[in-house]
Amino acid sequence: MTTTKYIFVTGGVTSSLGKGIIAASLAKLLQAQGYRTTIQKLDPYINIDPGTLNPYEHGECYVTDDGAETDLDLGHYERFLNVPTSQSNNVTTGRIYQSVIDKERRGEFLGKTVQVIPHITDEIKHRVQILGQTGDYDIVITEIGGTVGDIESLPYIEAVRQLKWDLGESNAIVIHLTLIPYLSAAGELKTKPTQHSVKTLMESGVMADVLVCRTEHELPDEIRHKLAKFCNVRPEAVIQSIDASTIYDVPNLMLEQGLDKVVLKKLMLKSIAPDLTQWNQFLTRHKNPKGEVIIGLIGKYVELQDSYKSILEAFIHAGAENEVKVQIESIHSEYITEKNAGKKLKHLHGVLVAPGFGERGIEGKIAAVRYVREHNIPFLGICLGMQMAVIEYARNVLGLQDANSTEMDETTTNPVIDLMESQKDVINKGGTMRLGSWDCQLIEGSTAKNIYGTSIVKERHRHRYEFNNGFKQQLEASGMKATGLNPETGLVEIIEIPSHNWFVAVQYHPEYKSTVANPHPLFVAFVKAALNYKN
Ligand code: GLN
Numbered sequence: 001m002t003t004t005k006y007i008f009v010t011g012g013v014t015s016s017l018g019k020g021i022i023a024a025s026l027a028k029l030l031q032a033q034g035y036r037t038t039i040q041k042l043d044p045y046i047n048i049d050p051g052t053l054n055p056y057e058h059g060e061c062y063v064t065d066d067g068a069e070t071d072l073d074l075g076h077y078e079r080f081l082n083v084p085t086s087q088s089n090n091v092t093t094g095r096i097y098q099s100v101i102d103k104e105r106r107g108e109f110l111g112k113t114v115q116v117i118p119h120i121t122d123e124i125k126h127r128v129q130i131l132g133q134t135g136d137y138d139i140v141i142t143e144i145g146g147t148v149g150d151i152e153s154l155p156y157i158e159a160v161r162q163l164k165w166d167l168g169e170s171n172a173i174v175i176h177l178t179l180i181p182y183l184s185a186a187g188e189l190k191t192k193p194t195q196h197s198v199k200t201l202m203e204s205g206v207m208a209d210v211l212v213c214r215t216e217h218e219l220p221d222e223i224r225h226k227l228a229k230f231c232n233v234r235p236e237a238v239i240q241s242i243d244a245s246t247i248y249d250v251p252n253l254m255l256e257q258g259l260d261k262v263v264l265k266k267l268m269l270k271s272i273a274p275d276l277t278q279w280n281q282f283l284t285r286h287k288n289p290k291g292e293v294i295i296g297l298i299g300k301y302v303e304l305q306d307s308y309k310s311i312l313e314a315f316i317h318a319g320a321e322n323e324v325k326v327q328i329e330s331i332h333s334e335y336i337t338e339k340n341a342g343k344k345l346k347h348l349h350g351v352l353v354a355p356g357f358g359e360r361g362i363e364g365k366i367a368a369v370r371y372v373r374e375h376n377i378p379f380l381g382i383c384l385g386m387q388m389a390v391i392e393y394a395r396n397v398l399g400l401q402d403a404n405s406t407e408m409d410e411t412t413t414n415p416v417i418d419l420m421e422s423q424k425d426v427i428n429k430g431g432t433m434r435l436g437s438w439d440c441q442l443i444e445g446s447t448a449k450n451i452y453g454t455s456i457v458k459e460r461h462r463h464r465y466e467f468n469n470g471f472k473q474q475l476e477a478s479g480m481k482a483t484g485l486n487p488e489t490g491l492v493e494i495i496e497i498p499s500h501n502w503f504v505a506v507q508y509h510p511e512y513k514s515t516v517a518n519p520h521p522l523f524v525a526f527v528k529a530a531l532n533y534k535n
Helices: 019-031 073-081 093-106 116-133 151-167 192-203 221-231 247-257 259-266 277-287 309-322 341-345 362-374 384-396 447-452 469-477 521-534
Strands: 005-011 037-043 090-092 139-144 172-179 210-215 238-242 292-299 325-332 350-353 379-382 415-419 434-442 456-463 465-467 481-485 492-496 503-506
Touching: 005 019, 005 116, 005 151, 019 037, 019 073, 019 139, 019 172, 019 247, 019 259, 037 073, 037 116, 073 309, 090 093, 093 116, 093 151, 116 139, 116 151, 139 151, 151 172, 172 192, 172 259, 192 210, 192 221, 210 221, 210 259, 221 238, 238 247, 247 259, 247 277, 277 309, 292 309, 292 362, 292 521, 309 325, 309 521, 341 362, 350 362, 350 384, 350 521, 362 379, 362 384, 379 384, 379 521, 384 415, 384 465, 384 469, 384 492, 384 503, 434 447, 434 492, 447 481, 447 492, 447 521, 465 469, 465 492, 469 481, 469 492, 503 521
Parallel strands: 005 139, 005 172, 037 090, 037 139, 172 210, 210 238, 292 325, 292 350, 350 379, 379 503
Antiparallel strands: 415 465, 434 456, 434 481, 481 492, 492 503
C-alpha cells in the first residue's frame, strides 16, 4: 500500500523553461499546507554526477550535506523549502546504468539478458520511490530533466508511464511544462508547439494531468479552452506561468492560478489556504529596499548566469534581511591586474572572491585581494577565494615572493596552500574531493564566532587543497588569524585579518546553505559590513 503521492514534472517545446522553479514553487505551496514535500531531479545524461562538468556546460555544481555533487536545481529546492536534500534527490542516467551494470556483474540477473526495459526502467522506478519509502514525505515531486521527445529521456518517460499504472490515478500525476510563444508580427499566442509536445508525451503512453504554460503575455480564456480541448486536460488544469521579475514570486503566481488546488484534487488530498506569511515577509523586504550596496563578484565564469547561482541567491536573502538591494557587479578575474585593480574596485562596498579550479584568472584574484586588503574594503573569500587571500598575504605581507597553491605551481618553495594528505593517493577525478558537511570549531573572540553565535558549525565543502598548517604560525604572527578549525583534523576552515575593517574567508561554501527562511549569517554580516563601509 502506498501512502506517498508522486508528482512528475516533464518539459516540452524547449529547455530552460524553469521546471526546477515550477517544481520548487509547487512544493512550497504544498509544504505551506502542511504536506511533507521533497523534490527530486532525474538527469538524462551519462555522467555519474555533474561534479566533473565545468560551469560552461552545466552551471554551478551544488553540494548537499551528504556530499553529493548535484544539479543546481537542488539549490532551488533547498532555498524554497528550507529542507536539506541528499544524494537520493539527484539521479543521472550514468548512475542508473552503473548500478544495473554492477548488479549484472554480481550475478543478480544470472541467466537473463539485461535490457533497457525492464532493467533500466525498474532501476529508475526504484530510485523515484526511495524518498517516498523513507516515510519522511507525503509528496515526492520528481522533475525529469531534458525535453519530451529527446532520445535520452525515453526510459524515464516509460518509467513514469509504468509508475502511473502501478501506483494508481490518484497517487501519481504528471505536470507538463511547455512554452506558448508569442508571434509579435501576428500579435498572437501560439498553442501548436504545446499540442505537439503533449502528443509526443501521449505517444509514449503518458497523459499530462496538468499543463503549465510559460508565456510572456496573459493567456486569454479562449487559448486556455483551446489548450484544454486539444491536450485532454480540464480548463482549470491549464496553468499560466507568466514571466516573473523574481523567481521568488512564482509560488504566489502559482497560487493565484490554483496549481496547488488542481494538483491536490487530482491526488485526492485536502487543500487549505497555504501559510506563506514568512515567505511574503521576505518578499516585501526584498522588493522594498531602503538602500543599496554594490558588491564585486570576482570570478572567471562571471559571464554565465548560472555558474555562481547559490552565491547570487545568498545575496538576495542577505539583502532582504538587511533591507537593502545588493547590486552585484561581476568582474572577470582574468582582466584584473595590480595596475588596474583600483580602477575596477574602488567604488565597491564589498568584494567577494569566488570559488574555482585551475590556474586561469588566479593572479587577478590575488591582485583584487591585495587591493581590498590594503584599502579596508569588506572582503569575503570562498574556497579558492580563501586560498587566494592566504597566498596574497604570504606574498605581500610575509614577503614570500613565490607563495602559491600547489594546484597552480607544484614547484613553489612556499606552498601555503597544498594538496590535502588524504588526496595524495587519489587518482579518479569524480566524487573524490573533500565533499559535504564537516564540523568547524570557531575561535572565541573571532568575527566568525560573533556572527554565528555558536561554537561549532557545520558547513559544506568541495575542494582538494587546503591551508598548509606549516605556515600557520608565521601567518598568525603577522596578523592573519585562523579562526575556524576542523576539530578532528585541525584543517583551517576560516581565516580573518582582525586589523582589517571586515576580512573573512572560508574554505567551505556558505552559499549552499542560505535559504529564504534562513539567510546565511556570513552573507548577512558581509552585506551589513558593506553597508557600514558605504556609510
Ligand atoms: N581548486 C581549489 C581546491 O580544489 C578550490 C576549490 C573550490 O573553490 N571549490 O581546493
